[in-house]
Amino acid sequence: MAILEFxxxxxxxxxxxxxxxxxxxxxxxxxxxxxxxxxGRSDDTAAPAADPAASRRDADGEPD
Incomplete structure (x- = not known):
């Protein structure tokens, strides 16, 4: 019994x-x-893809 308890x-x-x-x-x-x-990096911490159209928009968000 002692063995089972151990x-x-x-x-x-x-x-x-x-x-x-x-x-x-x-x-x-x-x-x-x-x-x-x-x-140390996972897919959810990767930088978002750049929006090529963002560089063609002016301050109010309208395309140039």
């Missing part, structure tokens, strides 16, 4: 460790921190 404790502690690690990993990704193998 194994249950080990599994519980291992599960807690995995839960903490995955939680910290999720937090770091949410804050935008780069993870291993990540360049």
């Amino acid at each position: 194994l249950a404790t080990v599994l519980e502690l291992a599960g807690t460790g995995v839960g903490l690690y995955s939680g910290l990993l999720a937090l770091s990704r949410r804050r935008g921190a780069p993870t291993s193998g990540d360049s």
Whole structure:
């Protein structure tokens, strides 16, 4: 019986460790921190494409 209790404790502690690690990993990704193998840039932070027609508009938004 003591062996089963010991194994249950080990599994519980291992599960807690995995839960903490995955939680910290999720937090770091949410804050935008780069993870291993990540360049730190994602597609949603890329600069928007330039609007070629914007340079042909004057201050009131009308085309020249």
